[in-house]
Amino acid sequence: MDAQTLDGGFGSPPQESAQAFRAIMNATAQPGTIWQVAGAMPPAPVSVAAGVALLTLCDPETPLFLGASIDSPGLRDWITFHCGAPLVSADQARFALGIWDDLPLDDFALGTAEYPDRSATLIVELHALTDQGAVLRGPGIKDQAQLSLPETAAFQRNNALFPLGLDFIFTCGDRLAALPRSTRIG
Amino acid sequence: MTEYNFAYLDEQTKRMIRRAILKGLAIPGYQVPFASREMPMPYGWGTGGVQVSAAVLTPDDTLKVIDQGADDTTNAVSIRRFFQRTAGVAVTEKTTEASVIQTRHRIPEQALRADQIIVYQVPIPEPLRFLEPSEVETRKMHALEDYGLMHVKLYEDISQHGAIATAYAYPVKIEGRYVMDPSPIPKFDNPKLEMAAIQLFGAGREQRIYALPPYTKVVSLDFDDYPFQPSKADHCCAICGSTTSYLDELITDDAGGRMFICSDTDYCATRVEDAG
Numbered sequence: 001m002d003a004q005t006l007d008g009g010f011g012s013p014p015q016e017s018a019q020a021f022r023a024i025m026n027a028t029a030q031p032g033t034i035w036q037v038a039g040a041m042p043p044a045p046v047s048v049a050a051g052v053a054l055l056t057l058c059d060p061e062t063p064l065f066l067g068a069s070i071d072s073p074g075l076r077d078w079i080t081f082h083c084g085a086p087l088v089s090a091d092q093a094r095f096a097l098g099i100w101d102d103l104p105l106d107d108f109a110l111g112t113a114e115y116p117d118r119s120a121t122l123i124v125e126l127h128a129l130t131d132q133g134a135v136l137r138g139p140g141i142k143d144q145a146q147l148s149l150p151e152t153a154a155f156q157r158n159n160a161l162f163p164l165g166l167d168f169i170f171t172c173g174d175r176l177a178a179l180p181r182s183t184r185i186g
Numbered sequence: 187m188t189e190y191n192f193a194y195l196d197e198q199t200k201r202m203i204r205r206a207i208l209k210g211l212a213i214p215g216y217q218v219p220f221a222s223r224e225m226p227m228p229y230g231w232g233t234g235g236v237q238v239s240a241a242v243l244t245p246d247d248t249l250k251v252i253d254q255g256a257d258d259t260t261n262a263v264s265i266r267r268f269f270q271r272t273a274g275v276a277v278t279e280k281t282t283e284a285s286v287i288q289t290r291h292r293i294p295e296q297a298l299r300a301d302q303i304i305v306y307q308v309p310i311p312e313p314l315r316f317l318e319p320s321e322v323e324t325r326k327m328h329a330l331e332d333y334g335l336m337h338v339k340l341y342e343d344i345s346q347h348g349a350i351a352t353a354y355a356y357p358v359k360i361e362g363r364y365v366m367d368p369s370p371i372p373k374f375d376n377p378k379l380e381m382a383a384i385q386l387f388g389a390g391r392e393q394r395i396y397a398l399p400p401y402t403k404v405v406s407l408d409f410d411d412y413p414f415q416p417s418k419a420d421h422c423c424a425i426c427g428s429t430t431s432y433l434d435e436l437i438t439d440d441a442g443g444r445m446f447i448c449s450d451t452d453y454c455a456t457r458v459e460d461a462g
Contacts, residue, residue, distance in 0.1 A: 014192035018244040021204045025242065028211045029384045029399040030300075057208075059201050113329035117209035117218045139214045139361055140399030142382075163363060167212045180212030182361070182399075 008041035032145025067098020215360030233390025
């Protein structure tokens, strides 16, 4: 284990994870809004925002799937040291981290009719994250909002499954946004 | 401050609660099970609300706690002091100055803003519980969207009393999907459930968290010929004179004397101050 593995966590976890969670919660509650976060320095190519989301939400209770293009021994060591999340295949994961093409959407847990909360949350790294693009409507949005989604069809299919479905956190640099399953697209 | 972790709970517990809050926000009105912890206060005193507040508070927050609208009752004062001591957050009695408001059984009269969060203390989160005691059954009913029993209950109210007699914890339907208990707020407050702020509900003993994102569609259940009617005492406040706020009835003597005053103490005091 090299020293880099030990770096990059929160300096004062209780305060920094509280602030990070507030940003993630605001993003989830208001789809289309973009929030800045700080405090994590995960190994490249993982973004600050994705690192913050991992530190804030993942721990030994949350099996995590890593997309092939970001998976590396350095990242695995970093996650194991800072979060302790077991690294698993997509069908067993509660969280996933990857770029859009990395994530086998059909394999993740969607929840069940009686427990729709038992579904995966995907942290998706984007090259660009802006409030332009697909039109969003639904809970948390007054009239409509926009977000630069990597595509629309997959999210429309996901919304059609409501109350089942996947929830998404989009990360880019030190900024993040979210798209819960309740949001209607287009 | 040195003897507790920030906001009392350990980090692992907060992560578990935070994950439940996010799933709750993603599925508005659905009750997410969570591993409720024992808190240093009895069940019924807001252990669910306190755990949710502990999971969302940041060091920069200003906390307000109300109990049936009042900032100065035992329950409100003790919870406010609890977070002053364990999280070191600023506290206030002013609705407009608060960033997080924990409430027992009221929504403040002052409309809440998009940058505010309201946390409800919930005793029985399951709206169908008094109609169907089995959790296995009610879970199935939510899964199948089978809410006929609730309409039968409201119908029986009408057939017995001539009107829907449910005055508090009046059931609502969220985004046309889940029937939800808005906690024991008076039905006067139900129209305010569609608001700009994030609403979080915590039930400690029952181990459930649920949530409403801003502007979520909330419909109070009713019938075409018996529409939902928010109601209040037909008086004005004896202190500030408000005719629009929700009123508490106080018995003042043994001879039938009574007065009506605002249940929201900050709203009432602010009106008195403004009047001069």
